[in-house]
Amino acid sequence: MDFEKARADFPILKSVVYLDSAATSLTPEPVLAKTLEYYREYRANIHRGAHRLAERATNEYEEVYDKLARFFGGSAKDYFHTKNATEAINLVALGLDWKKGANVVTTAIEHHSNFLPWMRLAERSVIEELRVVKPISAVGSFSLDDFASTIDSKTQLVAITGASNVLGNRLPVQQITKLAHERGALVLLDAAQMAGHFPTDFASLGVDFAAFSGHKMLAPTGTGVLYHSGKFKFQSPMLGGGMVRAVSLDNYELMPAPAGEEAGTPNISGVIGMGAALDYLTKVGVAGIEERERKLAGSMLAGLCDAGAQVYGPLDVSQKTGVVSFNLKGIEAHKVALMADELSRVCIRSGHHCAMPLHALLGAKGSARASAHFYNNEADVKTFVEAIGKIAQIA
Numbered sequence: 001m002d003f004e005k006a007r008a009d010f011p012i013l014k015s016v017v018y019l020d021s022a023a024t025s026l027t028p029e030p031v032l033a034k035t036l037e038y039y040r041e042y043r044a045n046i047h048r049g050a051h052r053l054a055e056r057a058t059n060e061y062e063e064v065y066d067k068l069a070r071f072f073g074g075s076a077k078d079y080f081h082t083k084n085a086t087e088a089i090n091l092v093a094l095g096l097d098w099k100k101g102a103n104v105v106t107t108a109i110e111h112h113s114n115f116l117p118w119m120r121l122a123e124r125s126v127i128e129e130l131r132v133v134k135p136i137s138a139v140g141s142f143s144l145d146d147f148a149s150t151i152d153s154k155t156q157l158v159a160i161t162g163a164s165n166v167l168g169n170r171l172p173v174q175q176i177t178k179l180a181h182e183r184g185a186l187v188l189l190d191a192a193q194m195a196g197h198f199p200t201d202f203a204s205l206g207v208d209f210a211a212f213s214g215h216k217m218l219a220p221t222g223t224g225v226l227y228h229s230g231k232f233k234f235q236s237p238m239l240g241g242g243m244v245r246a247v248s249l250d251n252y253e254l255m256p257a258p259a260g261e262e263a264g265t266p267n268i269s270g271v272i273g274m275g276a277a278l279d280y281l282t283k284v285g286v287a288g289i290e291e292r293e294r295k296l297a298g299s300m301l302a303g304l305c306d307a308g309a310q311v312y313g314p315l316d317v318s319q320k321t322g323v324v325s326f327n328l329k330g331i332e333a334h335k336v337a338l339m340a341d342e343l344s345r346v347c348i349r350s351g352h353h354c355a356m357p358l359h360a361l362l363g364a365k366g367s368a369r370a371s372a373h374f375y376n377n378e379a380d381v382k383t384f385v386e387a388i389g390k391i392a393q394i395a
């Protein structure tokens with residue numbers, strides 16, 4: 001699909017320069033149409049009714065498991081729907097059968113959603129310890145030796161991001177997974193900034209769990225996914241209707257995965273919309289998206305450096321996603337974002353981006369963050385860079 005032509009599917013782009021896709025992506029018209037189609041043509045609950053609307057809704061919903069498996073590897077039963085990446089991570093925290101004396105290993109660059117659930121487990125003595133591996137450089141690179149010396153036979157889970165939502169760098173997930181597995185630990189991958197941005201196959205990465213948000217990959221809000229490799233037993237801690245085969249006064253039998261993992265009525269329209277988002281991303285081509293984001297990141301980095309900004313994360317674009325965080329001397333990040341909007345209708349994010357420990361390591365209270373998706377172009381970047389240049393001069 002032609003990237004420039006695809007921009008027409010995102011009407012919001014007519015009114016603003018949207019560079020906040022790491023927070024949530026825009027939604028293209030075909031995804032909106034598919035979501036609405038559910039409400040207009042076959043709105044019904046799934047798995048519960050015998051009538052034609054219920055049957056169509058169930059089929060459309062269930063097809064999305066196959067689409068997920070085609071897009072991210074593994075098989076359809078390895079996926080279940082959540083409301084976002086955060087919920088998916090929490091389900092692992094609450095659902096794993098924690099062994100006595102177990103520890104969890106994570107990194108200092110994680111989003112709070114992949115940090116707080118493990119802190120809570122340690123605080124409540126469910127696990128013995130949360131161990132945090134720090135990057136060896138300000139651009140967020142890690143030493144595999146640090147993982148090797150931190151993960152031990154008591155490590156039950158290694159929970160790492162695949163791509164930082166602040167630094168825009170990528171982690172060597174496959175190597176870390178290999179180290180973890182050699183020591184008997186499971187791996188949870190926070191794929192929130194990977195999904196839809198570059199080719200990602202959870203089965204070939206070898207991870208045991210992966211969590212991501214549909215709303216960051218063109219799907220409606222309120223959608224997320226937990227991937228759970230079929231290699232070991234895991235059950236969602238949530239129980240209720242929609243997942244049982246039989247219940248008596250003193251017993252219950254759950255349906256097989258994935259239906260047996262999803263308690264209650266899910267976000268049916270959102271999930272069906274996510275199926276359309278996966279179709280759309282497949283048409284666009286995720287390898288092309290990766291390349292386009294890299295080029296846009298390169299142009300943003302060059303422009304920001306010219307404007308005298310302090311840039312966080314790697315400058316080498318071969319290491320980059322479309323996420324670029326920065327600060328301007330003498331001016332608060334929130335003010336930079338406000339001014340970028342006022343001056344040029346450029347929408348960027350500011351603050352700590354739910355990564356306060358990382359910002360503490362960077363010695364910054366917060367940062368401004370521009371994050372591109374394939375629907376951005378060089379003209380967007382030019383407007384952004386010019387706005388930042390003007391703000392830097394005023395500051």
Ligand SMILES: Cc1ncc(COP(=O)(O)O)c(C=O)c1O
Pocket residue numbers: 022023084085086087111113114161163164165190192193213224
């Ligand atoms: C790396 C990373 N993990 C987790 C999340 C949480 O995503 P959600 O708010 O959709 O649960 C985000 C959101 O920004 C993220 O960037």
